[in-house]
Amino acid sequence: MNFLVLMKWDFDISIIEFFNKLTENSFLETLFKGITFLGTETAIMIVLCLLYWCVNKEISKKVAIATFFSLLLTNSVKSMFNRLRPFQMSPDTIECRDKSILSKNLDGEYYKISGETGEYWASSSSSFPSGHSTTASSFYNSFAYQLKKKKYWIISTILCLLVMISRMSLGVHFMTDVLTGYLIGLGFISLYFFLKKKTNESMVVDIIFICIFGILTFISPIYSDNPKDLFSVYGSTIGFVLGSYLESKYVNFSYTKSIWKNILRFVIGFVLLLGIRYSLKLTYSWAFEEGTFICSICDMIRYFAMVIVGIYVYPLLIKKLKFLNDKVENESN
Helix, strand or coil, rough: EEEECCCHHHHHHHHHHHHHCCCCHHHHHHHHHHHHHHCCCHHHHHHHHHHHCCCCCHHHHHHHHHHHHCCCCCCHHHHHHHCCHHHHCCCCCCCCCHHEEEEECCCEEEEEEECCCCCEEECCCCCCCHHHHHHHHHHHHHHHHCCCCHHHHHHHHHHHHHHHHHHHHHCCCCHHHHHHHHHHHHHHHHHHHHHHCCCCCCCCCHHHHHHHHHHHHHHHHHHHCCCCHHHHHHHHHHHHHHHHHHHHHCCCCCCCCCHHHHHHHHHHHHHHHHHHHHHHHHHHHHHCCCCCCCHHHHHHHHHHHHHHHHHHHHHHHHHHCHHHHCCHHHHHH
């Protein structure tokens, strides 16, 4: 039950053709690929890990949870609106320059399929709305919301606009996709922080949203052909909410003033999380086909494990390992 597969407007096509033509220049293509990285899962993971382990975990917790909920919303919408991407809607005039969103066959090769608009590259997800735009909007605007200064709102707005333009330039999203993604991110974090303030930072708000999105996640296979991203984000969200609670109650680790110890904290922790992310994938990828319900469940568990280790288990290790803490703190313990 997917809607608006061919949601097509001439102005949308014209705008994408203009931006996509810019990336015929190799320098601009490389530049926009670098900019689009700012809205990826990896970029958000790097920033959150650095801030959480080394700078300010309280702000990081609020930003991360708000971002995860926003991504659950946009992935729920994406699952319903299975819109073709620009390079699929107009394969003769728009080129896909972000291969990461393309599907691969069993031989690991990109492949084309035939549709109502002709023959085009198969994509692993739909176009509407833009997940990168939602990620950038919810993540960077959450920091601006927490820091409460005009200059941070200006910076976050610029970063979001750059990510939105990059998605259009690479030919993977329409203007209506990126605008909707941006509005979902900004609108949801505004609602989330408003409700948290009204409930005195109570976890009730988090629990209610977890239940709502849990229902949407588990019924998504009924109306979506490819809900795997929804399951992954849901696992990450549960891991972060639970991990934040456990860290506050049982760990409450401190920061170090040493630059080198902060670097060690980040490098060790980030390598640990990457190890969990890829090693767990190997345990079931050979047995279950990508996109199936059981594989999506495994992805959800994998991301839950990765996040709860980063938010709770690794901070517990940080507190125990002397070489990752200041001497004063160790002596006081």
